[in-house]
Amino acid sequence: MAAATLTEFRNEPYADFSQPDNRRAMEIALQQVHSEFAREYQLRLGGEYIATGDKLASVNPSSPHEIVGVHHRATPELAGRAVEAAWRYFGEWSRVPAGERIRMTFEAARILRRRKFEFDAWLVYEAGKTWPEAEADVSEAIDFCEYYAREMQRLAGPQPVVQLPGEHGEMFYIPLGVGVVIPPWNFPLAILAGMTVAALVTGNTVVLKPSSETPTIAAKFAEVLLEAGFPEGSFSLLTGSGAAVGDVLVAHPKTRFISFTGSRDVGLHINQLAAKTQPGQIWIKRVIAEMGGKDAIVVDSDADLDKAVDGVLASAFGYQGQKCSACSRAIVDAKVYDTFLEKLAAKVRNIRVGPADDPANYMGPVISQSARKTIESYIAVGQKEGRVVVGGQPVEGDGYFIPPTMIADVDARARVFQEEIFGPVLAVARARDFAHALELANDTEYGLTGAVFSNNPEHLREATERFHVGNLYLNRKCTGAMVGAHPFGGFNMSGTDSKAGGPDYLLLFLQAKSVAQRG
Numbered sequence: 040m041a042a043a044t045l046t047e048f049r050n051e052p053y054a055d056f057s058q059p060d061n062r063r064a065m066e067i068a069l070q071q072v073h074s075e076f077a078r079e080y081q082l083r084l085g086g087e088y089i090a091t092g093d094k095l096a097s098v099n100p101s102s103p104h105e106i107v108g109v110h111h112r113a114t115p116e117l118a119g120r121a122v123e124a125a126w127r128y129f130g131e132w133s134r135v136p137a138g139e140r141i142r143m144t145f146e147a148a149r150i151l152r153r154r155k156f157e158f159d160a161w162l163v164y165e166a167g168k169t170w171p172e173a174e175a176d177v178s179e180a181i182d183f184c185e186y187y188a189r190e191m192q193r194l195a196g197p198q199p200v201v202q203l204p205g206e207h208g209e210m211f212y213i214p215l216g217v218g219v220v221i222p223p224w225n226f227p228l229a230i231l232a233g234m235t236v237a238a239l240v241t242g243n244t245v246v247l248k249p250s251s252e253t254p255t256i257a258a259k260f261a262e263v264l265l266e267a268g269f270p271e272g273s274f275s276l277l278t279g280s281g282a283a284v285g286d287v288l289v290a291h292p293k294t295r296f297i298s299f300t301g302s303r304d305v306g307l308h309i310n311q312l313a314a315k316t317q318p319g320q321i322w323i324k325r326v327i328a329e330m331g332g333k334d335a336i337v338v339d340s341d342a343d344l345d346k347a348v349d350g351v352l353a354s355a356f357g358y359q360g361q362k363c364s365a366c367s368r369a370i371v372d373a374k375v376y377d378t379f380l381e382k383l384a385a386k387v388r389n390i391r392v393g394p395a396d397d398p399a400n401y402m403g404p405v406i407s408q409s410a411r412k413t414i415e416s417y418i419a420v421g422q423k424e425g426r427v428v429v430g431g432q433p434v435e436g437d438g439y440f441i442p443p444t445m446i447a448d449v450d451a452r453a454r455v456f457q458e459e460i461f462g463p464v465l466a467v468a469r470a471r472d473f474a475h476a477l478e479l480a481n482d483t484e485y486g487l488t489g490a491v492f493s494n495n496p497e498h499l500r501e502a503t504e505r506f507h508v509g510n511l512y513l514n515r516k517c518t519g520a521m522v523g524a525h526p527f528g529g530f531n532m533s534g535t536d537s538k539a540g541g542p543d544y545l546l547l548f549l550q551a552k553s554v555a556q557r558g
């Protein structure tokens with residue numbers, strides 16, 4: 040495909056569910072997807088479909104007795120075979136012209152767009168996303184395909200180098216080899232699709248190991264890739280437990296790189312294991328790791344408090360606080376602390392929690408029973424470390440529901456102020472002044488997102504310079520990064536400083552070759 044034929048990248052518009060047509064289409068998609076519940080999916084190793092018999096059922100977290108999909112757990116032996124198969128096919132795939140791979144990636148975007156409500160519905164049922172959250176996830180997956188296809192077009196040709204007299208110089212990018220792609224469950228389509236197509240469009244082969252919480256969405260995306268023309272050998276889909284097969288995939292001597300998004304602890308484990316050279320391994324593995332966050336929103340004394348309240352509410356409780364970018368710390372100038380707290384608490388008390396398929400609910404369930412237990416144990420810790428202003432009331436239904444919870448008056452050493460909880464729990468701390476607020480915001484091992492609400496240009500400038508996060512937002516919420524506009528990824532323990540959806544990202548999946556010819 041010639042560069043001239045490409046239109047400029049534009050973010051995929053969200054379906055407006057206040058429109059009766061869209062509502063109706065979504066209701067039909069939910070019914071359709073519900074009728075496909077409990078279907079069985081096999082592993083895919085290259086072109087081979089495999090049933091191990093060791094089954095894994097994914098459930099609807101809004102109603103856990105409902106089985107969304109039944110999958111087969113991969114074994115360590117199959118994990119090894121998947122890497123070998125990917126290695127064997129790499130030579131052929133890496134020579135497929137970039138234009139073909141770009142065309143397939145655009146095709147994947149087109150298919151996702153065509154099946155958008157269906158994917159929305161899978162996200163509602165398997166990941167517990169409300170309609171708008173599911174729609175944002177699917178739109179982002181489309182954006183990643185559209186954006187990386189264009190980026191590959193930019194990187195496909197020869198890159199400029201200085202020409203020496205009597206010599207012709209060239210530099211071009213080639214793929215790395217076999218990539219192990221390990222996404223989390225919280226953006227089970229967007230992140231999975233983004234990491235996978237980034238690796239494929241650049242000419243690498245992929246072993247994809249989705250989260251065991253959301254394997255059906257992964258199986259559906261594998262269908263999209265095959266329909267889009269990606270050859271069977273270009274990727275394998277290995278469902279199952281990360282702990283069981285992860286180490287084999289990461290340690291395998293033929294694995295060239297690992298693209299991981301998930302928690303800090305698993306990311307650090309992968310990084311350590313990948314650094315250990317295995318017998319027969321002839322390269323240093325590359326690790327691209329995007330990890331957790333403990334993201335803060337600073338509210339200055341002169342901020343528009345209503346806007347700040349709305350920004351904190353959306354960032355802390357959208358998708359039940361289960362975003363790496365979620366605001367889990369509000370740091371508020373003492374002069375407006377009480378007013379802010381009162382205004383926020385009044386709104387948070389009105390948040391409706393319930394099954395994600397009911398569009399009247401602003402919050403759905405958390406992902407699993409074990410996530411619920413962890414979050415509840417943090418709330419118990421928070422009761423000792425601060426003052427629970429909102430939360431604690433039971434939510435009807437058998438889903439994994441947790442009411443939105445605000446814990447005020449916490450200090451910087453509190454565990455609820457330092458540790459990633461990954462649920463609808465907001466710690467609120469009082470700052471003496473703006474400088475103190477920034478100090479508290481930076482008092483974390485993470486550095487993913489952050490926001491500042493202020494009307495003081497000097498304070499906004501100071502935050503731009505000193506608030507050490509990969510994604511900083513001024514006078515807006517700290518979630519909702521858009522591909523292309525907000526290249527996404529954090530500092531410190533939030534990852535390896537990569538920026539998904541940005542112009543540097545595909546380079547992480549490529550290496551440059553320089554050729555100089557005389558005569």
Ligand code: NAD
Pocket residue numbers: 221222223224225226230248249250251279280281282284285286289300301302303305306308309329330331332362363364459461487527528529533534
């Ligand atoms: P997780 O670390 O538990 O799991 C992530 C993936 O790793 C899953 O596919 C899991 O099966 C796999 N895994 C588990 N053990 C493994 C092992 N030993 N070897 C290889 N793979 C293994 O994280 P999660 O609960 O799925 O996701 C939530 C976390 O992800 C949060 O910490 C959140 O902040 C983070 N996250 C970060 C970003 C970002 O862009 N920085 C985006 C989304 C989520």
